[in-house]
Amino acid sequence: xxxxxxxxxxxxxxxxxxxxxxxxxxxxxxxxxxxxxxxxxxxxxxxxxxxxxxxxxxxxxxxxxxxxxxxxxxxxxxxxxxxxxxxxxxxxxxxxxxxxxxxxxxxxxxxxxxxxxxxxxxxxxxxxxxxxxxxxxxxxxxxxxxxxxxxxxxxxxxxxxxxxxxxxxxxxxxxxxxxxxxxxxxxxxxxxxxxxxxxxxxxxxxxxxxxxxxxxxxxxxxxxxxxxxxxxxxxxxxxxxxxxxxxxxxxxxxxxxxxxxxxxxxxxxxxxxxxxxxxxxxxxxxxxxxxxxxxxxxxxxxxxxxxxxxxxxxxxxxxxxxxxxxxxxxxxxxxxxxxxxxxxxxxxxxxxxxxxxxxxxxxxxxxxxxxxxxxxxxxxxxxxxxxxxxxxxxxxxxxxxxxxxxxxxxxxxxxxxxxxxxxxxxxxxxxxxxxxxxxxxxxxxxxxxxxxxxxxxxxxxxxxxxxx
Amino acid sequence: xxxxxxxxxxxxxxxxxxxxxxxxxxxxxxxxxxxxxxxxxxxxxxxxxxxxxxxxxxxxxxxxxxxxxxxxxxxxxxxxxxxxxxxxxxxxxxxxxxxxxxxxxxxxxxxxxxxxxxxxxxxxxxxxxxxxxxxxxxxxxxxxxxxxxxxxxxxxxxxxxxxxxxxxxxxxxxxxxxxxxxxxxxxxxxxxxxxxxxxxxxxxxxxxxxxxxxxxxxxxxxxxxxxxxxxxxxxxxxxxxxxxxxxxxxxxxxxxxxxx
Numbered sequence: 001x002x003x004x005x006x007x008x009x010x011x012x013x014x015x016x017x018x019x020x021x022x023x024x025x026x027x028x029x030x031x032x033x034x035x036x037x038x039x040x041x042x043x044x045x046x047x048x049x050x051x052x053x054x055x056x057x058x059x060x061x062x063x064x065x066x067x068x069x070x071x072x073x074x075x076x077x078x079x080x081x082x083x084x085x086x087x088x089x090x091x092x093x094x095x096x097x098x099x100x101x102x103x104x105x106x107x108x109x110x111x112x113x114x115x116x117x118x119x120x121x122x123x124x125x126x127x128x129x130x131x132x133x134x135x136x137x138x139x140x141x142x143x144x145x146x147x148x149x150x151x152x153x154x155x156x157x158x159x160x161x162x163x164x165x166x167x168x169x170x171x172x173x174x175x176x177x178x179x180x181x182x183x184x185x186x187x188x189x190x191x192x193x194x195x196x197x198x199x200x201x202x203x204x205x206x207x208x209x210x211x212x213x214x215x216x217x218x219x220x221x222x223x224x225x226x227x228x229x230x231x232x233x234x235x236x237x238x239x240x241x242x243x244x245x246x247x248x249x250x251x252x253x254x255x256x257x258x259x260x261x262x263x264x265x266x267x268x269x270x271x272x273x274x275x276x277x278x279x280x281x282x283x284x285x286x287x288x289x290x291x292x293x294x295x296x297x298x299x300x301x302x303x304x305x306x307x308x309x310x311x312x313x314x315x316x317x318x319x320x321x322x323x324x325x326x327x328x329x330x331x332x333x334x335x336x337x338x339x340x341x342x343x344x345x346x347x348x349x350x351x352x353x354x355x356x357x358x359x360x361x362x363x364x365x366x367x368x369x370x371x372x373x374x375x376x377x378x379x380x381x382x383x384x385x386x387x388x389x390x391x392x393x394x395x396x397x398x399x400x401x402x403x404x405x406x407x408x409x410x411x412x413x414x415x416x417x418x419x420x421x422x423x424x425x426x427x428x429x430x431x432x433x434x435x436x437x438x439x440x441x442x443x444x445x446x447x448x449x450x451x452x453x454x455x456x457x458x459x460x461x462x463x464x465x466x467x468x
Numbered sequence: 469x470x471x472x473x474x475x476x477x478x479x480x481x482x483x484x485x486x487x488x489x490x491x492x493x494x495x496x497x498x499x500x501x502x503x504x505x506x507x508x509x510x511x512x513x514x515x516x517x518x519x520x521x522x523x524x525x526x527x528x529x530x531x532x533x534x535x536x537x538x539x540x541x542x543x544x545x546x547x548x549x550x551x552x553x554x555x556x557x558x559x560x561x562x563x564x565x566x567x568x569x570x571x572x573x574x575x576x577x578x579x580x581x582x583x584x585x586x587x588x589x590x591x592x593x594x595x596x597x598x599x600x601x602x603x604x605x606x607x608x609x610x611x612x613x614x615x616x617x618x619x620x621x622x623x624x625x626x627x628x629x630x631x632x633x634x635x636x637x638x639x640x641x642x643x644x645x646x647x648x649x650x651x652x653x654x655x656x657x658x659x660x661x662x663x664x665x666x667x668x669x670x671x672x673x674x675x676x677x678x679x680x681x682x683x684x685x686x687x688x689x690x691x692x693x694x695x696x697x698x699x700x701x702x703x704x705x706x707x708x709x710x711x712x713x714x715x716x717x718x719x720x721x722x723x724x725x726x727x728x
Contacts, residue, residue, distance in 0.1 A: 016665040025669065033648070043622040050624055318620065320652045324669050357663060359656030359670075360520065362611035366620035379520065379558075386522030395658060399518045403526035406481065406513040407533065416485045441664040446671075446699025449486045456479055456488035460495070460507050 011357040015325035024162075029323040031159060036317045038266030039367075046262070056259055057371040059252050060308035063213075064298060070213040070246050071289070077216025082278035083285040091121035094290045098123060098205070098238055099130055101286055105236050107132065107202040113220070113227035114138040115207025116154050116311055117240050117290060120333045123205075135197040137226040139190055146173045152327030154334055155264045155313035160326050194226070204230035208241035208287075209310070210256060214249045217277040218287065221260060221270040228274050235283040239276070243289050244307040256310060259369035263312040293346050302380045306341045308370040315364035315374055321357055330354060337364035337374045344381055352390040355381035416455050423451045474504040476541030478534075478577065480548045480691065481513040487691050493718035494547040494580055500718075501588055505545075508537045516554040520657050524561060531555075531562045539569040543587065544577040547714045549609020549689045552579045557612055580714055581630040581689055582615055590634070595719045598640035602683030603631055604674065604697075605650040606690035615689065619650050631689055631713055638716070644681035651677075655696035671700045679708060685722060686710045 019025045043049050063070055075085045088094035094117075102110065110127070112118065112134055124134045124145070136145045140158035144151050146169050151157030158166070167181035176189045206227045210219040218239050220227045231237035247253060261267040279285035297303050316322045316336030327335040332343035332351060340354035355378045364374040385391050405411050423431065430436060432443040442448070475498060479491040498505050515530035534555065538544045546552050555577045563570035584590045609615040609631075616629035635641055654660070654670025661667075675697055678686050686708060688694050694710040701708055709722060 012663050012665070015663060019665045019669055022669075029673070040619065040622070044624075046622070047624045049622045320654065320670050321663070321666050324666050356659065357666075359607070359652050359654060359659050359667075361607035361652035361656075363607075363618075363620060363650075363652065366611055366618045382520070382522030383524055384522075386524075391522050392662075395521050395662070396523060399521050399523040399526045402513070403515075403518055403523070403530060406515075407529050409510045409512055412481070412512045420485070441661040442699070444664055445668040445703060446696065447702035449482075449695050449699065452486065452488055454488060456484045456491035457507065457509055459488050459492060461509070 011325070011329055011331075011353040014329035014331065015321075015357070018326040018329055019324060025324055025326075027162070028160060028326060032317045032323045035156070035265060036314075036367075039263060039314060039317065040266075042262040042266040042268065046258070052255060052259055053369055053371050056255050056310075056369060057305075057308060059247060059255060060370055061305070063246055063248055064244065064304060064307050067243065067246065067298065070248055071243060073213040074211055074216055074246060075289075077214065078211075078218075078278075078287055079216070081216045083216065083276075083287050086286060086288045088288055088290045088292070090292050091290070094121045094240065094288055094292070095123055095126040097288050098240070099127060099132075101236070101238055102127070102132060102203060103130075105203065105284075107236065109133045109135075109197075109200050110203045110205055111135050111137050111197055111201040111226075111230040111234075112141075112205040113207065113222060113230050114141055114157075115205065115240055116334060117207055117242050118205065119151060120242075120292065121240075121290065123240075135194070135201070137194055137197065137230055138222070138224060139187065142190060142194065143169060146170075150328070150333065152335065153313055153316055154311050155316075160328065198229050198233055201230065201234050203234045203236035203238065204232075205238045205240060206231055208239050208245050209260070210247050210253055211241055211245050211287075212248075212250055212253065213246055215277060217250075217275055219253065219257075220274045220276070221257070221272065222274075223265075223267075223271045225272050228272060231276075232280065235280070236286075237276070237279065237283065238286045238288065240288045240290065243291055243294055244309075260310055260312050263314040263367070263369040297342075297345055300345075302384075303341060303345060303377055305372050306338065306374075306377060308372055309338050309342075310370060312369055314367045314369065318363045318367040319358075320361065320363070321359065325357070330357070337378065338372070341374065341377045341381065344385070348385060348388055348390055352385050355379075355385060413455075413457070420451045420453070420455075423448075424453070473542050474506040476538045476544040477505050477507045478511065478514075478538065478544050478546035478551065479507065480546065480551045482695070483547065483691050486695070487712070489720070490547055490691055490712040490714055493712065493714040493720060494545070496718045497580070497584070497593070497714055498545060500593075501584070501590065506541070511537050514551045514554050516551060516558075517657055519554065519558055519561075528562045531559050535559070535563070535570050535573045538573050538577070542576065543583070544573065545580055545583045546577065547580045547689070547712065548691065549579045549582075549606050549613050549615060550692060552577055552582075553608040553612035579609055579613055579615060579689060581609075581634055582613060584717075585628070585630040585633060592637040593634055593717050595717070596639035596641075597635075597716055597719075599722060600642045600644055600682050600684045601635065601716070602644050602646060602678035602681055602686045603635065604653060604678070604686055604688040604693055605629075605631075606688045606693050607650075607652050609689045610650055616650070631687075634717060635687070635713070644678070644683045646677050646681050648677055653693040653697055655693050657692075660696055667696070668700065671696050675700060675706065675708065679706070683708060685716075687713050687716055689713050 143158040152160040163181045170176040208218045209221045261270045322336040343351040362375045515527035518527035617627040653674045654667040
C-alpha cells in the first residue's frame, strides 16, 4: 500500500483495520508510550526545557521569515567550502538531479541513510526504475524496504513490526534461520548484510538534519553511524534536504541538538552528530535543496509555523490516535499530527480525513520541541477543508441543522423535551441495535447517555418559582 | 453574605438536556460560596461542535448569541473546560479585537474549579467523600485553560492542579495515582462517531487505567469525557462509576446506577 497509489486516505477505515488485531494495537500503543516516558525522564533532567523550546521556536521563526537571505548565504558558503548546491522546485526535479549525478558518475549501486525527504519525493522507486540499486542502511528503514512497505514512523520506521516479523523478513531475504527472533542475532545478520552493501556502494545519499547558513556546513544525526559509513567509503556524497532545514549560525545548533534526541527517543544526544563542510579529499559533495510545497506553506499565516519541524517524531509518540492506529493508517509519508498538517497542503482532497483523525487533545502541541501549535493548525485545516467542500456532507448537514436549532431557544427546548420523551418511551433496543447501530456508531460500543425526565432549565425554573 | 451582582451560569447544551444534575450541583456549589446565580434562559450552545467540525459559518451566530446573553454579567461560570476554552480561545475568529462585549465575556468566563480556586480563592470546600477517586484530566481544561499540569511540559513548569486541590480538601477522599495521568479519553466530539474504533479503544484504555489504580469513581471537569466513558462502562457492565466534579463538591452520594 504505497502512498503513490492511494487516492484518498481514509484514516478511520485503516485505523479500524489496525485495531482489529487488538493485542497488536495495544502492543503498538505501549511501545510508543514507552518512548514518550523515556522522553519525559530526559526532559525532567533539563530544568530550562521551556526556555530551550522558546529559543528554538524563535530561531526557526526568524529563519523562515528571512529564508531567501539565509538560503543564498548558505549556498555561497557551501560552495566556498567545495560543495555543489542544486535547487529543486519539486520532487520530480529532485529525483532527476540525483539521477543525473549518479549517471554522470556511472553509479549503479548506492547506499542511503535515513532521509524523510527522499521518502517524500519517492526517490527509491524512481532510481530503481533507472536500474540503480538502492539500499537503505538505517536498520528500521532496511527492514521496511525488504518488506516493500513505507516507513510507519519518521524516526522509528519499523515500529509497527514485532521482532518475530523481522525474523520472518530476514529469513526470507537474508537467509537467517526460520523462527529466529532474537534481536541481537537479527541485528548482527543485518550488520553483516549491510557491511557488504557499504563496501559495494559507489555513492552515498544522506538526509540533512540541520544546514548552517553562516558556515555552509550540514549536520546529520544518526544512532547507527550508517550515514558516516555511507558517505565516507564512496567518493560521491549526495545530501538531500528541504529548504526549511536551515539555521543561521553554528551557535544555534546546540539549541536544536539538545532538543532533538531528547524529544525523539529520550537520549541526551544522538550517537553520531556528523558535520560536513565540503567534500572529502578527492571526492564530491552535492547538496540538493528541495522546495516541494514549502514556499507555499511559508506564504500561509496559518501553517507557516509548521516549517519549524525538526522531524523528531515526538508528536507521533504522544498522539493517542497515532499510537492506536499505526503510521500506515495516515497514508502519507509523514504520519501523525505533523503529517496531518503537512500532507493536506500538497493534496487536500487525498488527505482530507487526516485533520479529523484527532481529538484536539493538544498533547502534540505541548510535546513539540519547537512549539508548533499542532492541534490548532489541525483545527484550522478542518475549517479550510470545509470551505473547499471536502468535509463529509453528513457532518456538514448535521452541523447546519444543529446550528439552526441552537439559534432558536424555543426550538431547542421543544427538540429537547420531545427528543427525551420519545427516547424514554421507545424500547432501548430500538435505539441501540440493528439499523440504529448502523446509523449511529455511538451505540456500537457504548450505551446511550441517560434521558432524564426534565432538563436543567426546567428544574431551574421550578426551583426559582418555589423559592419565590 | 450575598454578592450584589449575580454570576451568570453558563451550562453546556448537552449538560442541560442530559445531565441536569451536574448543572444543579454547580449552582449549589456556587450558592454555598454565598453567590447569587442567574441562569439566562435563552442560552443554548456555545458553537463548539460546529467550529470543531470546520463549520465556522454555523458556529458564528451561536457565538454572537452567547456573547450578547452574557455581556452584562461580571463573571460567567461554566462546569466545562471545553466550552470555556471555546469562548476564551476560539471566539476570536468571530469578533473584532476591539469588540468590548466580546472582550468582557472572553476575560470573565471561568471554568468551575478555576473560578473557585483563582477568583473566589477557596482553600477548602467542606464535605466528606469517603471513596477512591480517579481524576481524569479533561484535555481542554488541562492544555487550553492550564487548569492543571500537563505531563509533557516537564518538572520545570510548576502549575497548581485546581481539581486535585479542591478534591483533596474533602474528608476521607482517596485520589488514586494513574499510570498515564493525562491521556485523552477519546471522546473528541464528532471524533467519537467518525473514528469509532480509535475512540472506543482510547476510552477502554482510560477506564482500565482507573480500574488498575483501584478507583471506584472516575471524575472530571468535563461531562463529555464522562458521557463517553459512562457509555463504555454501561455496555461492559463494569462496577466503576462516573461523577462530574461538581457533583462530588456538592456532596452528592455515589449513585449505584450512575448519575441521572
